[in-house]
Amino acid sequence: METRIDRIKKQLHAASYKLTPQREATVRILLEHEEDHLSAEDVYLLVKDIAPEIGLATVYRTLELLTELKIVDKINFGDGVSRYDLRQEGAAHFHHHLVCIECGAVDEIQEDLLEDVETVVEKRFNFQIKDHRLTFHGICWRCHDRSSQDASE
Amino acid sequence: METRIDRIKKQLHAASYKLTPQREATVRILLEHEEDHLSAEDVYLLVKDIAPEIGLATVYRTLELLTELKIVDKINFGDGVSRYDLRQEGAAHFHHHLVCIECGAVDEIQEDLLEDVETVVEKRFNFQIKDHRLTFHGICWRCHDRSSQDASE
DNA sequence: TCCTTAGATTATAATCATTATAAATAAAGA
DNA sequence: TCTTTATTTATAATGATTATAATCTAAGGA
DSSP states (O other): HHHHHHHHHHHHHHHOOOHHHHHHHOOOOOOOOTTTTEEEHHHHHHHHHHOTTOOOHHHHHHHHHHHHHEEEEEEOOSSOEEEEEEETTSSSOOOOOEEEEHHHHHHHEEEEHHHHHHHHHHHHHTTEEEEEEEEEEOOOOOHHHHHHHHHHO | OOHHHHHHHHHHHHHHOOHHHHHHHHHHHHHHHHTTTEEEHHHHHHHHHHOTTTTEEEEEEEHOOOOTTTEEEEEEEEEEEEEEOOOOOTOOOOOEEETTTOOOOEEESOOOHHHHHHHHHHHTTTOOOEEEEEEEEOOOHHHHHHHHHHHHO
């Protein structure tokens, strides 16, 4: 965990930014909620517990900075709020998401799965792919289980 | 073109909505700009040319209604504005997008390309896919041509 | 025809997420 | 220490979207 923060510190320094206490607190929250797809507001509320004097604008600035340095990814599921995800270290590509239309849960897929598709797209459309966003909307296994259980009662 | 509007009229009636003049004007604008990924504001400004008395709220309501009936798709490229696309008639799946990080152009891919990926995801994650969103970020052929031309000068 | 009712629309205000601003603070270097 | 620069804070502003209330319109009956 500490080494993870140290590496982020180095990344900041490499771009001549500092890991201020506020920034460190924000990163810690992101590390503690790596699975969670937090919004800026979510991060703000959580950071306030460990650094009560922090302001919302600072959280926004920090998240933007981290996004710029590709330490976090900013995603958008269409509900009007941006969400921030710590990048997997060494991940060449953005991971994918499964959004459940029943319960709203968001699961992640770490595998790439798109290599073949990207080859086709690059050739056919003469488009040099740098990144991708793939989200599936559907019914998650939890809701699936729940409804088949309901049916059998 | 007229038949296209007639069919949309039927879809509305089937859900017991009417194709009012304002709604028709909005649909016409969408038809005329099928390639364009308009925002609500864009649609509003264009509709005002053919129906000057229309209000922004009506445009929003109409777009929301059309989205609900799956006549248009609401997309989100992460720039804080929702964009509205007329669905291809008979399209089983949402089309994909190529967003150029140089010039901001958005091109469309009509092919599905994801069939294999979806089979894998449904099996491996026990997730019943209903729809998907796939966007590639990269350099479009126009910017690519432009920069290789610059280099040769 | 007139009345009633329900649906649509308009203008406007309100809301929510996000960004900009200006003053205050802290840290780094000379 | 003094000066410069980056950073943060609180607050105001912005921009997209949604809600509200008043008004309008069309359809169906008496």
